[in-house]
Amino acid sequence: MTEAVAEKTAPSAQGTEQHGARAHSDGDWANRAPVQTRSERPKSTDVADFPTVTGREAVWKFSPVAKLDALLNGVLDGSRPPVSVSEAAGIASEWISRDDARIGRAGIPEDRAAAAAWSAFGEAHLVTVSSEEQVTAVVARDALGASPRAAHTVIEAAPQSRGLVILENTGDARVTENVEIVVGDGAKLTVVSVQQWADDAIHLAAHYATVGRDASLTHIVVSLGGGIVRLNPAIHLDHEGANGEALGAYFADAGQHLEHQVYMDHDAPHTRSRVTYKGALQGEGAHTVWIGDVLIRQNATGTDSYEQNRNLVLSEGTRADSIPNLEIETGDIEGAGHASATGRFDDEHIFYLRSRGISEEEARKLVVRGFLLEVIAQIGDESTEERLQAAVEAELAESVR
Structure with a gap:
């Protein structure tokens, strides 16, 4: 029995009669x-x-698809991956069957990688936040192995709950997965996904979120390790007063491909979103991709939205692709805009630091550290921020010379 939920739009009769738009005999x-x-x-x-x-x-043109064949077309292991969850009051963790009604509420795949994962997984890992006091949970995965596998995670914040869920990914992996995030009315949830995979790991992930009435989701991505990381969050603000923030920090080394395609969908009145992704690149063949899509639907009156991407190029031989897109279907909004910039070190900043007796190497580290930690500092949890700052320090120690 197929689980396909394909959405196809039939062309209108009027459309096929327009000049130059007639159906041809060579197909549909x-x-x-x-x-x-x-x-x-x-x-x-x-x-x-x-x-x-x-x-x-269009969705794959920046990706090294030749290296992704096993995840796109091969047989995937859909068994439970090794996962550990820190214990905390107000946090529950369980495995649920693929036909559970709690699966599929946040969104469904829009590309072959996500659909391959959905078709193959056997059980989903469900993490539920129910505490009305701020609570933190760490969901850790390590050494998933070199065999291609599929995974599915559901994170649900009950109405009026407060929580921070950190997804930590380390070790070797060849994984394609879906992560669903359901934020109940009045809840405030932060989800942090940290990629510190082994150098040759491959990680393809689609994150889907639905945000309830007067609820807030902060989605933060920190991508540091892995040969290929392609993580695409889609946040659906489908209830009045919903707030979504998508933040990202990434550092690409030689030969590393880090890709993030962010989608912010305003589908209710008086919703608000902010998207800020910042990346650094160093080394021959380092490649980053950021695509930001913001849609303000006709019913999303009073929307307030802004997205930006900044990239700091540290050496020759790197490539940063940055494409912001904005679709507006109503004129009754608070505001909407986007920005993108890619450049080298600010010579004035380096000169200022060197004039204070700081070496050029250390000055470069300070600039990169401040550039990336501006995003990490918005998590709002001291222990989490310290952990991620340490990860950035480790990356700088290896990469900035």
Whole structure:
């Protein structure tokens, strides 16, 4: 029995009569037209509903698809991955079957990698936050192994709850996965995903979130390790007064590919979003990709939205692709905007630090540290921030010379 939930839009009769838009005899021309907007992408939980990835698709054109074949087209291990969860009052952890009603509420796949994971997983790991006092849980995965595998995680914040959930990824891995985040009415949840994989690990992840009435989600990505990391969060602000913040910090070394495609979907009145991703690149072949999509639907009156991406280039031979996109379907908004910038060190900053007796090497470290930690400092939990700052320090010790 298929679980496909494919969404396809039939062309209107009027549309096929327009000049230059008639159906041709060589196939279903109308359905072959490329997707023009972010919200029109087909969705399905069945991998068979997605064609083989060639690398020419808009969603894949920056990715090293030749290295992803096992995860896109191979047989995936859908058994439980090794996971540990720190104990805390107001935090529950359990495994649920793939047909559980709590799966699929936040979103479903929009690309072949996510659909492959959805088709293959056997059980989902459910983490529930129920405490009305701030509580923190660490969900750790280490050494998933070199065999291709699929995973599925659901994080749910009960109405009026307060929580911070940290997803820590280390060791070797070849994994494609889906992470669902459900934020109940009035809840405030922060989800932090830290990628400190081994140098040759491959991690493909789609994160989906739905945010309740007057609720708030802060989604933070810190990508430091792994040969290929492609993590795409989609936050659906589908209840009035919902607030979404998507923050990211990443550091790409030689030969490393770090990719983040962020989608902020305003689908209710008086919603607010902020997107800030900051990255640093050093070493031959270091490649980062950031694509930011913001959609303000017709019913999302009173929306307040802004997205930005900043990249700091530390050496020759790197590449940073940065593409902000903004779709607005109503004129009745508070404000919306986007920005993107990629550049080298500010010579004035380096000169100032060197004039204070700091070596050029240490000055460069200080600039990069301040650049990235501006994002990490917004987590709001001291122990978590210290842990991530230490990870950045370790990365700088190896990478900035």
